[in-house]
Amino acid sequence: xxxxxxASQTAPFLRAALRLIGWSGLGLIAVAVALSDFLAHFPAGxxxxxxxxxxxxxxxxxxxxxxxxxxxxxxxxGLSVTVVRAFLGALVAIAVGGLFGAVAARLPRVMGLTLxxxxxxxxxxxxxxxxxxxxxxxxxxxxxxxxxLAAAPLAFVRAHDRVDALSRSTHAEYAxxxxxxxxTLLRRDLTYEFRDTLATVAARALAAxxxxxxxxxxxxxxxxPPARDLGLMIAAARANYLHAWWTAAFPALALxxxxxxxxxxxxxxEGERP
Amino acid sequence: MLxxxxxxxxxxxxGLLGAMVLAAAISAIAxxxxxxxxxxxxxxxxxxxxxxxLDFGRSAISGLAAIDELGLRMPxxxxxxxxxxxxxxxxxxxxxxxxxxxxxRRAAAPLIQIVTAAPVFCAGLxxxxxxxxxxxxxxxxxxxxxxxxxxxxxxxxxLEFALLPVLTVGLAGAAAVQLALRRxxxxxxxxxxxxxxxxxxxxxxxxxxxxxxxRVIAGLLANAGEIMLTLLSAAxxxxxxxxxxxxxDLFVKSVALEDWNMTALILFIFAGLAFLAxxxxxxxxxALVNEDKK
Numbered sequence: 001x002x003x004x005x006x007a008s009q010t011a012p013f014l015r016a017a018l019r020l021i022g023w024s025g026l027g028l029i030a031v032a033v034a035l036s037d038f039l040a041h042f043p044a045g046x047x048x049x050x051x052x053x054x055x056x057x058x059x060x061x062x063x064x065x066x067x068x069x070x071x072x073x074x075x076x077x078g079l080s081v082t083v084v085r086a087f088l089g090a091l092v093a094i095a096v097g098g099l100f101g102a103v104a105a106r107l108p109r110v111m112g113l114t115l116x117x118x119x120x121x122x123x124x125x126x127x128x129x130x131x132x133x134x135x136x137x138x139x140x141x142x143x144x145x146x147x148x149l150a151a152a153p154l155a156f157v158r159a160h161d162r163v164d165a166l167s168r169s170t171h172a173e174y175a176x177x178x179x180x181x182x183x184t185l186l187r188r189d190l191t192y193e194f195r196d197t198l199a200t201v202a203a204r205a206l207a208a209x210x211x212x213x214x215x216x217x218x219x220x221x222x223x224x225p226p227a228r229d230l231g232l233m234i235a236a237a238r239a240n241y242l243h244a245w246w247t248a249a250f251p252a253l254a255l256x257x258x259x260x261x262x263x264x265x266x267x268x269x270e271g272e273r274p
Numbered sequence: 275m276l277x278x279x280x281x282x283x284x285x286x287x288x289g290l291l292g293a294m295v296l297a298a299a300i301s302a303i304a305x306x307x308x309x310x311x312x313x314x315x316x317x318x319x320x321x322x323x324x325x326x327x328l329d330f331g332r333s334a335i336s337g338l339a340a341i342d343e344l345g346l347r348m349p350x351x352x353x354x355x356x357x358x359x360x361x362x363x364x365x366x367x368x369x370x371x372x373x374x375x376x377x378x379r380r381a382a383a384p385l386i387q388i389v390t391a392a393p394v395f396c397a398g399l400x401x402x403x404x405x406x407x408x409x410x411x412x413x414x415x416x417x418x419x420x421x422x423x424x425x426x427x428x429x430x431x432x433l434e435f436a437l438l439p440v441l442t443v444g445l446a447g448a449a450a451v452q453l454a455l456r457r458x459x460x461x462x463x464x465x466x467x468x469x470x471x472x473x474x475x476x477x478x479x480x481x482x483x484x485x486x487x488x489r490v491i492a493g494l495l496a497n498a499g500e501i502m503l504t505l506l507s508a509a510x511x512x513x514x515x516x517x518x519x520x521x522x523d524l525f526v527k528s529v530a531l532e533d534w535n536m537t538a539l540i541l542f543i544f545a546g547l548a549f550l551a552x553x554x555x556x557x558x559x560x561a562l563v564n565e566d567k568k
């Protein structure tokens with residue numbers, strides 16, 4: 001069931017309000033990322049600015065970690081790294097998944113179905129495993145690209161099926177009957193599709209890629225120090241978080257807020273896979 | 275029914291074939307002298323033929339046959355996925371049916387959105403923190419040696435060790451289960467047949483039991499592939515978080531150490547499980563709804 005169908009269970013004004021909250025949240029996160037160097041009290045990775053594992057206080061609002069780094073500053077820098085990398089990955093997912101899927105739906109039937117089948121196979125493998133594999137075959141430097149490619153099969157399948165349904169719709173039949181060429185029809189459909197769904201597709205891709213990227217970083221396949229993202233920060237905090245909760249809780253909270261805003265902006269149903 | 279089952283079986287077979295080609299391509303990376311397009315394609319064909327004969331090569335790390343090595347690790351992952359699936363049903367089914375009704379759903383929606391926005395590793399760590407501080411359970415997030423105990427082995431402590439990974443996977447699956455059930459329950463509540471059946475004199479309970487319940491179960495079964503995918507994804511992260519040495523953990527290590535034969539086999543098995551769940555779920559759903567129509 002598509003998001004549109006499922007969304008019919010929710011009142012339209014509530015949906016609109018949630019979408020607005022999501023986009024506003026993403027906007028605020030973008031501002032925080034743009035001003036992260038200004039907002040953070042300390043540059044990224046600078047240790048010894050406070051005592052080791054100090055609890056949140058007036059001096060260090062989010063406490064400090066094992067190396068005496070200010071967790072608030074590190075969380076802001078980590079959020080910045082996560083958002084920039086997730087944005088790049090989302091672009092890849094939209095291009096390879098969304099755009100390619102839409103075009104594939106209008107290719108000759110056999111070719112389109114073959115591509116749909118191949119992407120269906122990839123979509124049956126957890127995206128996380130695909131991302132890890134792609135990073136293993138290339139390098140950790142390409143983690144955003146790998147995350148985007150891993151999120152692409154599902155985006156491809158969704159775009160393909162939507163555009164395929166469009167090509168069977170009455171308006172397509174009328175257009176063909178009036179002599180409009182297949183390429184013109186495709187161009188028009190893509191224009192309208194992108195105008196109507198680009199924001200939703202982009203937010204959905206952002207949510208999916210953020211989850212994949214932070215998880216691969218947590219597993220040790222993503223960001224490398226000193227450019228620590230939120231996943232890597234949480235992985236590093238794992239050794240101490242049972243007695244110093246703030247080292248993992250604040251980066252995790254920032255990550256959840258980012259994903260939540262992207263999910264709301266994408267109008268995803270509760271529990272729906274991005 | 276037979277025609278539908280045959281079509282789904284064809285789909286399943288094609289999916290497995292595609293997964294096998296992908297696995298052969300990954301495994302071909304490990305083949306010697308596979309540099310250049312033509313030798314690589316030849317290596318893919320050779321690996322595909324070997325896969326068809328159930329020869330999955332040897333693990334570059336242990337030197338064991340890949341299938342034997344996986345045989346040692348897979349039961350732990352399957353146990354985790356199955357137990358997680360059970361938790362997913364126990365937690366997700368009532369939630370899905372409860373949230374199928376509008377007012378409750380609207381009240382709980384913000385909380386569910388927040389919970390489902392948490393990546394699995396964050397949820398796992400949060401559960402471990404809660405278990406350690408509130409229940410004073412031993413947790414294995416920082417102690418690999420403590421997790422050496424096989425899942426579900428005897429003893430209260432090993433049960434406590436096993437419970438957290440199962441809960442993590444189960445809660446991830448519960449999100450998918452409640453979503454599937456909520457959608458189908460909401461759809462069923464709007465079905466036109468309800469009014470007709472009421473006019474025929476059937477009680478609300480009879481309508482629910484005889485007509486609505488099979489549809490709801492069929493809706494859940496139709497999403498079995500999606501739920502299995504969620505459980506497998508969660509198992510990968512959970513095994514890493516809780517230091518469980520299963521197939522998913524082996525996959526991460528295999529990629530890190532460039533053991534492509536092992537990587538290929540695990541991907542093939544995981545894709546196969548997702549396709550199998552999808553196939554069985556679709557056929558089961560069709561059988562249920564068809565029975566209902568008769």
